[in-house]
Structures are given as C-alpha cells and as structure tokens.
Amino acid sequence: MAKDKEKEEALKLQIGQEQIVHMKVAAQIIQHLSKGIYSNPANCIKELINNSFDADASKIIVRAKPEFDTFSITDDGDGMNYVDFSSRFLWISRSDKRDKGENTKKFKRPIIGKIGIGFISVSEICDKMTVISSKRGEKFKFQAEIDFGKFKKTVHQKKDFYEISEVKLTNLEEKGDAHYTIILLNGLTKDFKELLEDKDIHEAGIKIATFEGRKFEGIIAEIEKRYLDTSKDIGGYWRLMLDVANTVPVPYLKEGPVKIKNPSWFKEESKSINNLKKSVNKLGFLVDFDGVIIKKPILLPGEKDIFNNKESYDLYYFEEEFNDFPDGSKLKLRGYIYNQERQIFPPHLRGIVIRIKNTSIGGSDPDFLSYPYAEKLFLPWVFGEIYIDKGLEDAMNINRSSFIITHPHFRKLKNYLHTKLHAEVFPRCRVRYTERKEETEVTEKKSREENIKGYLKDIFNKNFQIKPLDKTGKFPVDIDIEKKEVLVFKGHPVFKKRKKKEKDLLEEVLILFETSYHNAKGDLGKLKDYFINSLSEWANLKK
C-alpha cells in the first residue's frame, strides 16, 4: 500500500502545472524514538507507574534495591489479557485507553495516558522485560517476555514498520477474582544501573546522602534538616524516588503541602488547599517504593522557617477558567502559591509545578515558566502548584516533561502566572525585603557601635559615647577622652562619594587611628606599632 502511494505521488512536475502531494512520516521514526524520548530514565519508570494509575490500581509495589539487578512494578489494577496487551504494547502509539471515556471505570480517575508511546522508552533502560497480567474477571493470565536486546542496533533499511522487540507470549491458568499486572525489567542497561548505584559520584570520592531503611517522612525531614539540595546532594536512586513521588498522583504528606503555624492565619486559603489535597488523596493511589510509601515531597515551611509572625508568609489560592481561545477550547486550572520572607529550603521546593491529570510535567520549574521581570531575586522565595483540570494537554511535548511554548494554552497559563506573581506576590515580597533590609541595617549599626565601644573601653578603661555629626571638622574623627566622646564628622570630605559600607569601614579605621594617636603621645614609631596592632585586635574583636 505504501508503495502504491509512493508511486501515485511520484513527482512529475511540468511547467505551469500544479501537482498535489502529501508529507508523510517514514517508519524509521519509530526506530529513532525507541532509542530515547526521555532525557531522564526516571521518566520511563514514571510512565509505567502512570499506566498502573490508569488501570485503576490502588497499590503499586516497586522493587529495585539493593542490587538493581532487576526493576519490578506490580499493581492490583484491572490487568490485561493478551488482546489488550497487543493493542497497548505490541503496537506503539495505538493506545485505546481513552476509547471508553476520559476517566477510569472504578475510581473515576482522569486517564493520564493518551499517545501510547511511554512503553517504548523502557528499551532505554533494559534489554528484557517480562509482563505478567490477569484481567479482572478472566480465568487466565498471560506472560509476555519482551527482548529488546537484539533490536537495539540501527538498521539502515526502509520498511513500512519496524520491529523493536521480540515477544514470547504464553497463556496460563489463573483465579477468576485475580487481577494484576507485573512488570519485571531484566538486564538493566549499564548506564541506568550505574546511575542508580552512583558509580561516577563514588569514583570521584564525593560524599552523598542516603536514607537506607527510612520511611518517607524521615527522608523528607532529613533533607530539610541537612539543607540538602536534592539535585546534587543525594544519590541517583533517591533522586529517582523523589522524582517519582513528585510526579505520579500519590497523596500529600499528612501535614503537607503547607502547614500553617497558627490556624487563624490564611484561613480561607488553607481551606481551599486542603480541599485540593483531599481531591488528590481521594484518588487512592498508594506506591510502595522498596518499602517506602511515597508521598508528594512537599512540606512548607521548613522547620527553620517557621516564624511567629504572619507577615513572614503569603499564601494564595486560585481557580480560573479561560474560554477565549479561537478554537473554542477551554483551559481550567486551580492551584496555590506559597511565599516566605527568605529563600526556601530544600531547593526542590522552589518553583512552580504544573500538573496535568494530576501528574507533574517536568517537575518543579524554578524559573516559573521563564519569568520575564527583573524580580528574579524573589523567585527562590516562592513555591506553587497548578492543577490543570481542562486543556493544556495538547501543549505537552511528547516526552511529557516540557511544553510547546507557542501553544495558546501554554501562553495563557504563562501570562496568568506571571501576572499573578508580578502584580500580587512580588509586591509583597518587595515590601518585606525593604523592611528586612532596614531592620538588618539597624541591627548591624547597633552591633558595630557596641564593638567600637567595647574596644575603646579596653584601651582607655572608660565608657565612650559615639556622636555622629553632619558637619565637618578639622579631622573626620576626634576623640575627647575627658568627655568620653567619639565625634564622627560625617560631613568631612573623606566620607564623601563613598558607599555606605565603605563609610562604615573608614569610620572604624579612623577611630582606630585616633586611638593609636592618643596612645602614642607624639611618638611616630609607637603610632605606627599601635595602629598596626589595633588593626589586628580589631579584626579579632569583630569575630
């Protein structure tokens, strides 16, 4: 058939005559795709877990540790028979998941899978995969052994379709009430295995954190306590676990996502966020990752950022619907933005998470969809999640990790977010920043004065007062030992055209000089010694 089409559309252009032809996709594309669509192997695992979610599974068990010889995912979902398997796995991009509606049958979950291409990525991380599944209500199970190994070499041959694996299928007896799917990955690729084992990091002698035998809540507490940056301070396996936890539709931590110290603060916002949390928890999706029941790793503020003052935080909840797209489509979203008076720790909790069908697209974006205003100072102070209830799906790239930036839904979302940050969130940040800056200046000034006074007392055994004067004098600083006063002539030319910090430093040095001068009583040699010594003592005093 393809040959006929090719013949029919053979170019025979003649001067002045039009010919209509069609652009086509060559089958090789599948072979290229099967070599990798994801930047990170974690995405393959996420896709397999999302499949379990779409199969109405309530419990998923993932096993990989401690040796990473195999990687298995077991679910108690609806299961498949070999016919389902054939349409979902043997043919790439022939997903029938949404043929019967947008939601799953049992739990009415919004179905995540759409294109049917996620499975192809498995060959990126292993050579062999075994699928064992029994469909709800059927008295048999099938076992499929899929061998990717020998198809990994590129074949430079034009074909109508490409074989990307060899599959051995078997049907076996099963109990009628059994329903499950087991996926076992064997022969994990060297690179994937070494990533999980942190081979490169160990070889480089870098120390990284591990959380062996810890429950999820303990892992999160440890990350927060030790100010760990999850993108570099923890091992590849733990990063994978957190990445999966942040992406797939697992419940929130008991106290997450935002724990408000005083229940009277942000009452309305908290109530709405709680409802959002309940709607996610209601999905009933439990993932046991090597014995760790994973949750969304979001808990704000960190223990060290729990302030007594409501003014230290802001919490915004929003729901929005946009209907003004030329194609009549809709974009519906809800979410929250949390903001505190300083940088958020751990760093993975900085940024915005966009979730489509409850699944995050590419994790937390610290750049807030390329925030354009000159307010980047405040970005690390903010975290937010946006759940897309309608739309945006078509704006997703095939890797489910990024967006097509020209898509109208994405542009609308981006503008909405940027406006919200620029008009509501960051003006508050600015006020808070200015207030804090002033407070810091006052504290620093006080501390500096105390240090100078302490120094003078050590030298003269007297309690001095420091009097700043706007006018100029013969010298910029003068010490009146009788009156126990240090006069600082701020109007003196030496202080002019200098930044505040320079003025402060200069003032301190000049006081040291004046002190040395008084002590030296006209002896220039002594003056030199005293001044140099005072600089050393001063440095110690400042510590």
Added chain:
Amino acid sequence: MNSYIGSEDDKVYNTSEKWFVREKWAHYALIRKDRNKREFIRLLTLTSIKAYDIIFLSKKGLIQTTDTGYSPESVAFCEKNPERYTRIYNCLPGARGYQGTFEEFVGAGNIGFTDRAKKWFPFDVINLDFSGPMFRHEDSNTSKVMDAILKMFMIQEFTKQSFTLFLSVPAVKKWDDETGRKQLSDCLSVNLTSQETTKFKEAFEQKYPSKQINSYYQFLLVTVPKIIIKYGQSKNFDVDCLDRFTYIGENAQTKMVSFIFDCEYKGLPNGYGGENPASVLAKVYPDRVLKTITQNYIDINRVFEEQSEIKKKCMEYKKQVA
C-alpha cells in the same frame, strides 16, 4: 494480591507440617546465631511466595529489619520464575533477590563463582527448600543441584564460615533420574564396604536385614545426609545431621524429606598451628555416618495423629504469619 500461583504455593508451603519444620528451623537458627556470635543471622533461602520462613524467623528476632523492610545483609533469596520472584520480592523490601536458581546463583557447572555469590556469601543459615527434583543429571555427570551444594561448601570454606543447612527435597523416585539414584547408592555402598565404618555396616544390616532400603523416602533419609557429610568433609566442614523429618503436607501430594545439618568449619585459621583438619574430620567421620542409620527421624504426620495439640500449635503459627 490474590493469585493462582499464590494459592498453589500455599498448598505446599503453608501446611501445618511445614510449620512444624519451620519451628525447628527457628530453633536451630537461634543456636547458629549465638554460636557465630552474631546479632542477626545472614540467611540465604529458597522461599515461598509469601516468604513464610523469613517472616517467621524475623518475628523470632533472628533477622535484621528496618523501618521499611529487611536488611540486605540479613536476607537473600533465589527464584528463577519471574512471577514468583517478583511476588517474593514484593514481600521482602530491602532484601537481596537473585532471579535465577540456586544452581545459577553459585555458578554450578562452571569454574569459579558468580559475582553475586562472591558478594553475598558467607551465610550463617542456608535454607535449600527444594520443591523440584534434586538428583537429575541431564547431560552432566553430577546433578546441578549437588554441584551447587558442593560449591556452597567451597565458598563457605573460602570465607571460613560455619553454618547451619536446612535441606528439604521431594521423595519422588521418578523425579530423580537413574544416574542420581546410582550416585546415592554408591555413596551408601562405600560405607558398607569401608574398613573405617564397620559399625555403620553392622547397624545397617541390623536395621535392614535384607540389605535393601525399600521405600524411597527412607533411602533418601539415609543417603542424602551421607552425601552432604561427604561434601562437607571435602571442604573441611564437620557436618552433623541434627534432625530428619518426613511428611506429606495436608493439601499436597508429595512426600517430603527434610534435614537440618550443623556445618562446623574445621579448617585452620590463617593456616598455622593446631591439629590438621583432615585428622579432626577423620576422627568424627564414622560417628557422623553411623548416625544416619541410628538417629530416629520424625514422621510429622504421625506426630500430628498422636499429638493433636502439636498440630494445633503449628496451625496457630499459620494464622500468626498470615
């Protein structure tokens, strides 16, 4: 998660008879733990889908657990079948799992050991609970399982580690092949003709006046320990068969024989001083083989018939772990 394979497995592994044996395992595992001066045992097992033995030993405080599962140093298992392997693994987060047979794990039939065997050995307790035939040879001279057992002694010897071996095999004559049965018979004949084991010959002829062991399970009860003692001795282990059992599970069809062996390493630490291990082992050898005839074995089915309270206790174990 409910499954056919799980309920079939339960018919073999979740019987009162099996729990009787498991109780004995726990008893001897505790003794081994103390003798090896360890806080927890390092266990290698061929376990059931629901990992009953591990869960039971763990409840007895013999296995090291964490907040999220098991310590990898404390539990390792082998299972070839992908579904069984995954289901066992699901019960044992944190444990070491090898997707292959015990024979493949140790590298039976090949020179040297597998990387995994090198990394995971030694163990304090090894539970080889076979549900399939042990003495099949196919194309080779020795059975792969027997070769694997010999390799197990080799690697334990390499690490100078005394251990306790639990060995269970089905007593189904037709499952084992002729070469296998001959290997066992030869092992018996050697002791019936040897000058070192005249007491064995006497005891044997007293117990079996016809000089034949007619039932296959009784044949295995005598010959299996003999061959294990022989293998152990060849690698400097004094192997003492501590207990022997026979049973048919309540829902199963297969007669089983089960053994508990104490394997004490007698090699010289660092290779200097002390009595030569060969002479130590030669001294104890006649008694060890004699015991395979004189030691009473426990017929668990009969014990249950005669003492119903013991069966009741074993059924309680079933409930506890379930």
